[in-house]
Amino acid sequence: MRFPALVRALGRALLLYLCVLTLTFTLLRLAPGDAATFLVPPGASASDAARMRSELGLDRSTAVQYARWLRESLGGQFGTSFVAHRAVRAxxxxxxxxxxxxxxxxxxxxxxxxxxxxxxxxxxxxxxxxxxxxxxxxxxxxxxxxxxxxxxxxxxxxxxxxxxxxxxxxxxxxxxxxxxxxxxxxxxxxxxxxxxxxxxxxxxxxxxxxxxxxxxxxxxxxxxxxxxxxxxxxxxxxxxxxxxxxxxxxxxxxxxxxxxxx
Structure with a gap:
């Protein structure tokens, strides 16, 4: 494969990766509730839910959340698994x-x-x-x-x-x-x-x-x-x-x- 063709292939792969990240981010935001709702125990107060949203960065603007999402995803930082309670990368x-x-x-x-x-x-x-x-x-x-x-x-x-x-x-x-x-x-x-x-x-x-x-x-x-x-x-x-x-x-x-x- 020639070098220009390789560059084009890598460019298409990066564009596809960005599209998948953007679509995933959008679908998660359109879904009812958020991660804080899933993580807080049943019967938790509104202040507990607000504190959890603040820890997860969900109280920030959508643009800031999207920028953080892209930065961490491109850097291989996929967060913590809610099921395994370990880093997703691990x-x-x-x-x-x-x-x-x-x-x-x-x-x-x-x-x-x-x-x-x-x-x-x-x-x-x-x-x-x-x-x-x-x-x-x-x-x-x-x-x-x-x-x-x-x-x-x-x-x-x-x-x-x-x-x-x-x-x-x-x-x-x-x-x-x-x-x-x-x-x-x-x-x-x-x-x-x-x-x-x-x-x-x-x-x-x-x-x-x-x-x-x-x-x-x-x-x-x-x-x-x-x-x-x-x-x-x-x-x-x-x-x-x-x-x-x-x-x-x-x-x-x-x-x-x-x-x-x-």
Whole structure:
């Protein structure tokens, strides 16, 4: 990406961020009540509510509140969580590493599986394998993610426990570590992997469905190109045609799709 295009992209991202901040601020001010009403205990006097509004800065003008909102948001100061009673940045920081790990693993797995499935569909166009993978990808992409999540939890957590299946098939539905367990080294890594199997597999399946359809379409379009016929005419095997020539031709659009997914 050239530098001017990068600057324009960053400018659009900053403008979008400012629009989201402004819209959020406006909607919060249009909602009935305010944060002070939520925080003061039931039966609190009017003076207690006024003191709480003063501590939160809600007694200042809208312009001053908006300027403070922008300044603190752009500076990464998101205030204190009313539920966790901790700094919002600390709450996000605790969950961010796990979210990045799950998202990164599922993204990589979705592209690996999706690319392989798409190439297999193109190589066996019109076969039962192609039909089965097409139906599976359409169902996964079209189904709401929470339906798939609930179904996976029901199968691999509750039913697996009810039917007394092997431990490796009983996948935890919540958390990323066994509660109360003190594990170190390889045991801790294996415990994390066991907890990550269900969310990573589900997220990867959803992403792989879209990637497979994209790769299948691109591969079928390329199969009729002159360079494909030339490769076959020179005696290249089908595995080399698909694994080297066709996969290499799809590398650039797949990298673009991967960058957009990030």
């Amino acid at each position: 709450v996000i920081g605790d969950a961010l590493p796990i979210s990045v790990a799950l998202g990164g693993l599922s993204l990589l797995l979705s592209f690996v599986v999706g690319t392989g499935a798409g190439l297999l569909q193109a190589a066996r166009r019109g076969s039962r394998t192609d039909a089965a993978l097409t139906v599976a990808s359409v169902v996964v992409v079209a189904s709401p993610a929470y339906w798939l999540g609930l179904g996976a939890i029901a199968c691999f957590t509750y039913l697996a426990s009810s039917w007394d299946l092997p431990m490796m098939m009983r996948l935890p539905a919540i958390g990323m570590s066994t509660p109360g367990a003190t594990l170190h080294g390889t045991a801790r890594l294996m415990d994390f992997a066991r907890h990550a199997i269900l969310p990573v597999s589900l997220l990867a399946a959803i992403g792989a469905g879209g990637v497979a359809r994209y790769v299948r379409t691109g591969a079928l379009d390329a199969m009729g190109a002159d360079w494909m016929r030339t490769a076959r005419a020179k005696g290249a095997t089908e595995w080399r045609v698909f694994g080297h020539h066709l996969a290499g031709n799809l590398r650039a659009p797949l990298l673009t799709l991967f960058a957009l997914a990030l």
